[in-house]
Amino acid sequence: MAVSGVTDPNAPAANKYGLDEQMCPYRLVLEHVTSRWGVLVLIELLERPYRFSELRRAIGRVSEKMLTQTLQTLERDGLVHRDAKPVIPPRVDYSLTDLGREAAEQVRALALWTSERMGEVQKAREVYDARKGGSE
Numbered sequence: 288m289a290v291s292g293v294t295d296p297n298a299p300a301a302n303k304y305g306l307d308e309q310m311c312p313y314r315l316v317l318e319h320v321t322s323r324w325g326v327l328v329l330i331e332l333l334e335r336p337y338r339f340s341e342l343r344r345a346i347g348r349v350s351e352k353m354l355t356q357t358l359q360t361l362e363r364d365g366l367v368h369r370d371a372k373p374v375i376p377p378r379v380d381y382s383l384t385d386l387g388r389e390a391a392e393q394v395r396a397l398a399l400w401t402s403e404r405m406g407e408v409q410k411a412r413e414v415y416d417a418r419k420g421g422s423e
Contacts, residue, residue, distance in 0.1 A: 319364055320390050324349055324357040329383070329391035330398060332367065336382035366390055 319325050327346045331337065337345065343354050358381060361367040366387030372378040383391055401408075 316364055319360050320366070320394060322357065324353055325361060326394050326398065328354075328357055328361060329366070329387065330395050332381060332383045333388065333391045333395060336370075336380045338378065338380055342381060361387065 320329065324346070327349070328342065331342060331345050339354070339358075342358075343349060343351065346354070349357075358367055358369070362369050365384055368382050368384050368387075370380045370382065372380070
């Protein structure tokens, strides 16, 4: 911690993003937003609110437990809103908060970039694999 321009020599070193080497809140949120299922949940919820089972089908190949954990984590971070309606059978809808929508837009942009650049990535992988295969 800096006090009057003096830093604590025992404090963990921060990188250029202001993140300590240890797990800090920034890293945790980044991890939640960019996790395998977090990315897919955020992008899917950009379209519209979903019920749990609809969201699970839309994402595909995610276990009920993992989707539940992902939604709870994103809800805790203030990115997802859970709306439980007191009806029989119970109805729960998930949607993005304003903060979640902002994060989802960023994640979607990265996903689109990945899709657009996949050919270049594949070529780079082939070059790398050929180089590594020839040196062993």
